[in-house]
Amino acid sequence: MSDRDDESRSIVRRSRMPENSFRPVVTPVMPSVVYAAGSPDALDDMYEGRAPGYAYAREGHPNADVLASKIDWLEGAEGGVVTASGMAAISAALFAVLSEGDHVIGGTQLYGRTLRMLRQELPRFGVRVSLADPADPTAIAAAIRPETRVIVIETVSNPALRVADIPAIARIAAEHEVLLLVDNTFTTPRAFRPFDHGADIVVHSVTKLLAGHSDATLGYVAARDPEIAQAISDTVATWGMTASPFDCWLAERGLHSFAVRFDRAQENAEELAHFLEDVPGVSQVIYPGLSDHPDHALAQRLFNGNCGNMVSFVLPGGRAAANTLVEAAPNIAFAPTLGDIGTTLSHPASSSHRALSAAERDALGLVEGFFRVSVGIEDIELLKAELETAIEAASRAAAPRNLREERA
Numbered sequence: 304m305s306d307r308d309d310e311s312r313s314i315v316r317r318s319r320m321p322e323n324s325f326r327p328v329v330t331p332v333m334p335s336v337v338y339a340a341g342s343p344d345a346l347d348d349m350y351e352g353r354a355p356g357y358a359y360a361r362e363g364h365p366n367a368d369v370l371a372s373k374i375d376w377l378e379g380a381e382g383g384v385v386t387a388s389g390m391a392a393i394s395a396a397l398f399a400v401l402s403e404g405d406h407v408i409g410g411t412q413l414y415g416r417t418l419r420m421l422r423q424e425l426p427r428f429g430v431r432v433s434l435a436d437p438a439d440p441t442a443i444a445a446a447i448r449p450e451t452r453v454i455v456i457e458t459v460s461n462p463a464l465r466v467a468d469i470p471a472i473a474r475i476a477a478e479h480e481v482l483l484l485v486d487n488t489f490t491t492p493r494a495f496r497p498f499d500h501g502a503d504i505v506v507h508s509v510t511k512l513l514a515g516h517s518d519a520t521l522g523y524v525a526a527r528d529p530e531i532a533q534a535i536s537d538t539v540a541t542w543g544m545t546a547s548p549f550d551c552w553l554a555e556r557g558l559h560s561f562a563v564r565f566d567r568a569q570e571n572a573e574e575l576a577h578f579l580e581d582v583p584g585v586s587q588v589i590y591p592g593l594s595d596h597p598d599h600a601l602a603q604r605l606f607n608g609n610c611g612n613m614v615s616f617v618l619p620g621g622r623a624a625a626n627t628l629v630e631a632a633p634n635i636a637f638a639p640t641l642g643d644i645g646t647t648l649s650h651p652a653s654s655s656h657r658a659l660s661a662a663e664r665d666a667l668g669l670v671e672g673f674f675r676v677s678v679g680i681e682d683i684e685l686l687k688a689e690l691e692t693a694i695e696a697a698s699r700a701a702a703p704r705n706l707r708e709e710r711a
């Protein structure tokens with residue numbers, strides 16, 4: 304055999320990491336799908352919990368665990384699992400605890416895909432679902448049946464930004480031995496920790512504020528009861544909801560600056576909400592920190608002054624005014640997401656709530672002039688100026704139409 308053959312064979316063989324007595328400061332990305340064990344005994348030790356280790360990445364890998372333990376710490380949780388998306392986290396929690404014949408109660412204003420999971424997917428598996436107003440704990444209580452297993456609630460609803468009284472709903476759930484699953488994506492543990500207020504399961508779309516840079520799609524789920532936590536972890540491995548190591552690595556990097564980003568974005572949101580109240584052409588500003596918000600007192604009590612980075616506002620005028628607003632703010636991404644470092648603008652009537660009829664949207668207040676702003680960390684003066692210019696343009700676009708409508 305020539306030297307050359309030896310060389311090519313050694314290239315095919317996997318290398319060991321060079322010896323290094325120093326540790327890397329940055330978490331390495333570990334894309335390995337499999338982990339070679341020292342012996343069958345070592346595998347037994349790992350699978351039987353006597354020694355830590357990894358065998359196959361779908362069942363767990365270091366980058367997911369590093370990220371999960373950081374979010375655990377933020378949420379006051381233990382043994383949380385990182386998943387391939389926020390929807391995977393919600394699906395894993397539901398599939399882990401539900402069986403045929405069970406009943407689920409969901410908030411009426413849940414994230415669009417969560418609503419679809421409840422209304423279209425779960426019924427295919429023999430699970431019945433009712434929806435109730437998350438801002439009204441008595442409506443939740445009234446929806447409980449003997450076979451109710453889980454209540455699914457978002458702390459702050461999208462895009463109307465109504466606040467759910469989680470402690471009151473948790474008391475109702477506990478009284479009836481029903482699990483309370485809280486989607487804490489909008490609020491984040493910086494403002495509210497659902498486990499401290501009686502939640503049984505907490506989920507996140509890590510994609511949003513926690514990762515914060517719109518470059519990784521990920522979720523997180525944790526349960527108070529270790530048996531449920533184990534069932535969720537098994538569901539993730541069995542249904543194949545595992546997160547990619549590289550996405551986890553990106554999200555960990557984003558998470559390092561989460562608290563600083565959140566505080567800055569929230570400060571900007573507060574200032575923007577007050578500013579928009581005085582901009583001519585804005586007919587309504589929705590922010591739980593404003594004293595005229597229907598849940599202002601509840602938000603003050605639950606969030607300790609942290610009302611988050613989401614602000615919604617309403618302009619008079621129809622689609623033409625809405626189009627003009629977006630076109631006149633070219634530096635603010637018009638994108639149906641939230642929690643990015645940069646401000647993004649979304650228009651529920653044409654995106655998240657487009658599946659509803661116009662009458663259903665009107666009932667929720669989601670008229671054509673309704674916009675939701677996910678406020679970012681940029682210079683607030685720049686943001687105010689950009690939005691003011693765009694709102695002025697939209698008002699001009701709406702004016703002739705309003706006149707026409709008045710004459711008609």
Ligand SMILES: *Cc1c(COP(=O)(O)O)cnc(C)c1O
Pocket residue numbers: 388389390391414417457461486488489507508509510511520521522
């Ligand atoms: C985005 C979002 C989800 C879904 O998360 P993905 O990471 O997009 O799967 C769930 N709940 C809320 C409140 C969200 O904003």
